[in-house]
Amino acid sequence: MKNFYLALVALLLPMLAAAQFSVSGKITDQTNGEPLAGATVTLQNASSLTTNSSTNGSYEFNNVKAGNYTLKVSYVGYQLFNQNLNVNGNHVINVSLNTNNFTAEEVTVSATRASAKSPTAFTNLRKQDLEKNNLGQDLPYLLNQTPSVVTTSDAGAGVGYTGIRIRGSDGTRINVTVNGIPLNDAESQGSFFINLPDFASSVNNIQIQRGVGTSTNGASAFGASLNIQTTTRQDTAYANINTSAGSYGTVKNTVQLGSGLLNGHFSLDGRLSRIASNGYIDRATSNLLSYYLSGAYYTKNSTLRANVFAGRERTYQAWNGIPDYVIGDDSYAAANGIPDNRRYNELGFLGKNLTPSYQRSNFYDNQTDNYQQNHYQLLYDRQLSDKLSFSGALHYTKGSGYYEEYKIDQPVTKYGLTPVMLNGTAINNTDLVRRLWLDNDFYGVTYSLKYHPQKTLNLILGGAYNEYKGAHFGNIVYTAQSAGIPPNYEYYRDNANKKDFNIFARGEWTLGQVLLYADMQYRHIDYSFLGFDRNLNNIQQDAKLNFYNPKAGITYNIDNRNNVYASFSVGNHEPNRDDFTNSTPQSRPKPENLKDFEAGYRTAGKNYSAGINGFYMLYKNQLVLTGALNDVGAAIRSNVKDSYRAGIEVDGRVNIFSKLTWAANATLSTNKVKNYQQFLYNEDNDTYVQQQYSKTNLAFSPSFIGGSELSFSPIKNGSIALLSKYVSRQYLDNTSNTNTGSLTVNPAVANNKYAYHRYLDGYFVNDIRLNYNFKVKGVKNVGVSLLVNNIFSAKYESNGATYAGISGGYVNNYNYIFPQAPINFLAALNLSF
Incomplete structure (x- = not known):
């Protein structure tokens, strides 16, 4: 009998080895049992199987061969899970993850982020979400399918200077942090992603908060915030080589390397990128370089990470847009030899009138923007006890560069010079080339203490001190005539210094099914700048501002899948550099104030997730252009007393069946300014005509924004997706073009379709994306991607x-408008080792 059983086992072994089984389960938060959607689950042996948990936290591997495996589960903000597994049948393994309170890259970010049940509107994007579309376009374009987002490109194809608006708020009102460190320029308050080309390749995840959101570092979120986390720990070594190419000479090359965890304590990561593009707009070229280096040291109770990253950009500028008299009148283009009037770029034009021989030689070839920005971050975290953790960061950013431009027939007195005599003739005017320089330093410290005494209570104390020093100056590097200008003559200089201190405290307390949220921030600003005093003397001045930004909210958990929430938040926002420098203390605009009311409902099931959010954003003293001049003769922004945004945002995702997924979002809103006054300059008598509007639409605030992504996976590791975006009419100013009084539009320009209005037509754009991944010997993964933008060549x-x-x-x-490219494509090949 013994020999019989041995023979039977010997016969069954090949069958058992060939058998295929399933491994499934659910990923949850150990503290509250909540499902974790999007966790990365890997079943690893000689080859690896990887999947992500669904909206209800479930995962499943099918057709798993018998053998020994390691089950690994990772999720942002949680400790890595490992379990050895002998697969000899079907297995159900449920995993409860512990919160990772002592990883610096997680705690630093979590201090300024909304948690899963926070009573605010937010969207989380993982690295995998960004990678699908990361073929060379700038970071704002990778966020285009999130709720309430509108993106734009100066060059027309997503490379070069790009912009993003969220709920109609532009980049100066969107707070951006990288690992909790402010990215917004301290003076202009914008975030220029062109200074960090291909930064998305080093991003691990992003949280987009809409509205005031949670307290954060830097300028207050006055419409939205982007909280970016860069590369985090990877336990195994890797190498990626990515190459993209496409329309308008666009090329992207990226190399990434990582050591994995060395000796249980060290890790090193690096990236080198190059992007070049001619742009859709004529003479809108981009030449972009960047790198990213990160090293970390891990101990049982602490983590130290150093990040060094930089970007250098050189772009031929297209930031003035296309004049409406060119794009709206084909006869004008034909008469002046312009081959494509939607692409015409007048910046750098060397003559006063176009001629039929429209040639590149008519333009100054070095009408370029040149800038380099270097970032240094030192992030430290320590677990002080099982209930208390500390996270701090030191940072320094160095930026330097100039915009070079050709100026025609300039008065020499404008540049602080006295006209010189040449052969008995006074040289009063000359053509010249000037460089407008910006040389700045930004440095500071951020910190947070996280106290978690019990499962139902979470407290955070955080803040930052940052200082900015900026030098603005101009040089003349060439003159067409000898005007007595010494080499590299500096004709102006403005040195600015800005100190920014903030401290905030936030708490979340769970009482049964109710979560109570409270948040309070104090912020102090001390800004020194060159500006006009009451006597119109241009002298160094100082402005001090103090802001209090309270927030409160409540979330009611109906069950594990459904909750409702409501919140009230206050945000305050200081004027920007031009508002200060081009005014006197008497005409200086007031800071803006926002009261933000949010309420919503969230639900998640096995094959779906959805949410609806209502918002009412009530502004006081919002800054807008009115056309009026202040007491120094400058046309700067003015405060409008009352304005508001009110709307509903809906977003959701559903797995229609195993291979077909649909994600969509829509925003319906009304965006109004009350009692708006516009001032029109009358050239006929050198006066201003005032026009009064009782209620009009806020500029660049479409009433409807919709996005859709329909993804189909017909084969294993392959997918095709249709991405659609609709944006309704946007007004170029705050008048809604409803009244011109007794004045009429000039009939001489009646053939121009833009003559009678100041708005952009709504547009509907569709893209196609294809992704396919496979393996070959010696290469862990080969990824092939194709992105075809604007497949129907919509003109918009x-x-x-x-x-x-x-x-x-x-x-x-x-x-002046910014046409976007017709049908165009980007193709990519990614090799992972």
Whole structure:
């Protein structure tokens, strides 16, 4: 009998080895039992199987061969889970993850982030979400399918200078942090992602908060915030080589390397990138370089990480847009030899009038923006006890560069010079080339203490001190005529210093099914700048501001899958550099104030997730352009007393069946300013005509924004997706073009379709994305991607500007718009080792 059983086992072994089984389960938070959607689950042996948990936290591997495996589960903010597994049948393994309170890259970010049940509107994007579309376009374009987002590109194809608006708020009102460290420029308050090309390749995840959101570092979120976390720990070594190429000469090359965890304590990660593009707009070239280096040291109770990253950009500028009289009149283009009037770029033009021989030689070839920005971050975390953790960061950013431009027939007195005599003739004017320089330093410290005494209570104390030093100056590097200008003559300089201190405390307390949320921030600003005093003398001045930003909210958990929430938040926002420098203390605008009311409902099931959020954003003293001049003769922004945004955001994702997924979002809103006054300059008599509007639409605030992504996976490791975006009409100013009084539009420009209005038509754009991954010998993964943008070649403009004036008794609208590219493509090959 013994020999019989041995023979039977010997016969069954090959069958058992060939058998295939399933491994499934659910991923949850150990502290509250909540499902964790999007956790990375790997079943590893000689080859690896990887999947992500669904919206209800479940995962499943099918057709698993018998053998020994290691089950690994990772999720942002949680400790890594490992379990050895002998697969000899079907297994159900449920995993409860512990919160990781002592990883610096997690705690630093979590101090300024909303938690899963926070009573605010937010969207989380993982690295995998960004990678699908990361073929060379700038970071804002990778966020285009999130709720309430509108993106634009100066060059028309997503490479070069790009912009993002969320709920109609532009980049100066969107707070951006990288690992909890402010990225917004301290003076202009914008975030220029062109200074960090291909930064998305080093991003691990992003949280987008809409509205005021949670307290954060840097300028207050006045419409939205982007909280970016860069590369985090990876336990195994890796190497990636990515190459993309496509329309308009666009090329992207990226190399990434990582050591994995060395000796249980060290890790090193690096990236080197290059992006080049000619742009859709004529002479809108981009030449972009960047790198990212990160090293970390881990102990049982602490983590130390150093990040060094930098970007260098050189772009031929297209930031003035296309004049409406060119794009709206094909006969004008034909008469002046312009081959494509939607691409015409007038920046750098060397003559006063176009001629039929429209040639590149008519333009100054070095009409370029040149800038380099270097970032240094030192992040430290220590677990002080099982209930208390500390996270701190030191940072320094160095930026330097200039914009070079050709200026025609310039008065020499404008540059602080006295006209010189040449052969008995006074040289009063000359063509010249000037460089407008910016040389700045930004440094400081951020910190947070996280106290978690019990499962139902979470307290955070955090803050930052940051200092900015910026030098603005201009040089003349060339003159067409000898005007007595010494080499590299500096004709102006403005040194600025800004100190920014903030401290905040936030708490979340769970009482049964109710979560109570409270948040309070104090912020102090001390800004020194060169500006006009009451006597119109340009002298160094100082402005001090103090802001209090309270927030409160409540979430009611109906069950594990459903909750409702409501919150009230206050945000305050200081004027920008131009508002200060181009005014006197008497005409200086007031800070802006926002009261933000949010309420919503969230649900998640096995094959779906959805949410609806209502918002009412009530502004006091919002800053807008009115056309009026202040007491120094500058046309700067003015405060409008009352304005608001109110709307509903809906987003969701559903697995229609195993291979077909649909994700969609929509925002319906009304965005109004009350009692708005516009001032039009009348060239006929050198006066201003005031126009009064009782209620009009806020500029660049579409009433409807919709996005859709329909993804189908017909084969294993392959997918095709249709990405759609609809944006309704956007007004270029705050008048809604409803009234011109007794004045009429000049009939001489009646053939121009833009002559009678100041708005951008709504547009509907569709893209196709294909991804396929496979393995070959010696290569862990080969990824092939194709992104075809604007497949129906819709003609549309996503941004613009308008300047209205009066001449000959008529209103003349001078509109400048930014056409976006027709059908274009990007293809990519990614090799992972």
